[in-house]
Amino acid sequence: MTDLIARRRARLGTNVPTFYDRPLHIVRGEGVWLWDADGRRYLDCYNNVPHVGHCHPHVTEAIAKQAATLNTHTRYLHEGILDLLDRITATMGHGLTQGILTCTGSEANDVALRMAQAVTGKTGIIATDNTYHGNTTATAQLSTRRPPIGGYPPHVRLVAAPESTTTPEAFAAGVAQAIAELQATPHGFSAMMLCPIFANEGLPNVAPGFFDAAAAEIRRAGGLILCDEVQPGFGRIGQWWGHDWLGIAPDVVTMGKPMGNGHPVAAVIATEGAMHAFRSAFGYFNTFGGNPVSAAAANAVLDVIEAENLIPHAAAMGARNRDALARLDHPAIAEVRGNGLFFGLVLEEDGQPATGLATRIAEEMKERGVLIGRIGRHMNILKMRPPMPIGPGEIDLATATLAEVLAGA
Numbered sequence: 001m002t003d004l005i006a007r008r009r010a011r012l013g014t015n016v017p018t019f020y021d022r023p024l025h026i027v028r029g030e031g032v033w034l035w036d037a038d039g040r041r042y043l044d045c046y047n048n049v050p051h052v053g054h055c056h057p058h059v060t061e062a063i064a065k066q067a068a069t070l071n072t073h074t075r076y077l078h079e080g081i082l083d084l085l086d087r088i089t090a091t092m093g094h095g096l097t098q099g100i101l102t103c104t105g106s107e108a109n110d111v112a113l114r115m116a117q118a119v120t121g122k123t124g125i126i127a128t129d130n131t132y133h134g135n136t137t138a139t140a141q142l143s144t145r146r147p148p149i150g151g152y153p154p155h156v157r158l159v160a161a162p163e164s165t166t167t168p169e170a171f172a173a174g175v176a177q178a179i180a181e182l183q184a185t186p187h188g189f190s191a192m193m194l195c196p197i198f199a200n201e202g203l204p205n206v207a208p209g210f211f212d213a214a215a216a217e218i219r220r221a222g223g224l225i226l227c228d229e230v231q232p233g234f235g236r237i238g239q240w241w242g243h244d245w246l247g248i249a250p251d252v253v254t255m256g257k258p259m260g261n262g263h264p265v266a267a268v269i270a271t272e273g274a275m276h277a278f279r280s281a282f283g284y285f286n287t288f289g290g291n292p293v294s295a296a297a298a299n300a301v302l303d304v305i306e307a308e309n310l311i312p313h314a315a316a317m318g319a320r321n322r323d324a325l326a327r328l329d330h331p332a333i334a335e336v337r338g339n340g341l342f343f344g345l346v347l348e349e350d351g352q353p354a355t356g357l358a359t360r361i362a363e364e365m366k367e368r369g370v371l372i373g374r375i376g377r378h379m380n381i382l383k384m385r386p387p388m389p390i391g392p393g394e395i396d397l398a399t400a401t402l403a404e405v406l407a408g409a
């Protein structure tokens with residue numbers, strides 16, 4: 001382990017993050033389980049990228065079969081990308097009928113920002129002040145983990161991220177103020193980008209309809225709504241898309257991570273008008289986006305979601321886990337948050353974020369064979385976001401282990 005960490009530092013450089021103070025050397029995965037180099041098994045309650053389970057045989061077979069047949073790009077005709085977009089757009093309303101495939105969610109969000117510019121002729125953009133939308137130059141300017149060098153650019157406005165106590169009216173007032181500020185500059189206002197369940201903001205307990213007043217302000221100003229579905233999409237919340245749960249009609253939807261079950265594939269889905277404006281304004285081409293192997297991986301993921309009824313399963317398992325979390329008893333638990341198979345447990349001590357406690361609990365959970373993470377502005381929210389096939393036995397194991405760890409904390 002020491003040698004591997006040293007090699008990593010020598011080849012990747014310093015400050016490359018790992019999970020946990022004592023990093024794991026993971027060598028194999030299957031379903032909701034991971035194994036380290038010593039053969040120890042861990043219940044994965046963190047990773048949403050292996051959406052239908054680590055190394056699902058249907059997905060790996062589809063990737064291997066297509067890779068052994070053909071892999072090119074979208075300047076040749078191929079049915080795979082069209083079949084995939086047919087299937088994805090069939091799950092959506094709101095006139096979202098056309099798409100572009102990319103390799104990562106960062107790329108997808110970058111394209112979405114340019115779509116808003118093409119439609120409106122403006123460049124001003126709004127996001128929340130506790131979010132993450134990618135690591136391209138454009139998307140990193142919206143992300144708040146590390147402010148851009150030189151500060152946030154003048155075309156960006158960040159509004160206060162919602163808490164569970166935030167009212168729709170207060171949130172909309174912040175959006176309206178940001179719009180007015182942008183309209184007073186040469187940049188104007190093009191769009192707001194948001195995760196419809198506010199995942200990186202800490203998964204606050206907002207309700208459907210929360211964004212309605214803010215959406216009205218955006219529409220009144222002629223702006224677009226860009227929904228980043230990289231985390232809630234493909235059924236994690238117990239229905240296909242987070243924007244439908246929240247009750248909004250986006251102009252552009254982006255997706256990534258779980259889309260290929262670990263294979264790098266992502267997408268931008270848009271209205272015909274937004275796509276036409278983008279294609280007219282930008283000469284966009286992505287060499288690897290939409291290649292036949294990536295399309296095969298994503299089509300196979302859709303096969304599994306449908307064949308194994310994973311969306312209603314996520315709703316049922318999500319309810320089971322949230323009920324179990326609500327029964328946990330510890331003085332530091334300030335709030336239980338959850339939406340489908342995505343949970344947050346807010347920890348506070350003396351009314352302040354209990355960041356240190358959250359760190360220790362995540363570490364101890366790992367030592368006991370259950371992998372969770374942390375989230376939120378102060379990283380004091382325990383995060384659980386398992387692969388979709390997690391069953392009742394694994395749910396119960398995870399919450400029982402958490403109860404034991406909390407009892408000793």
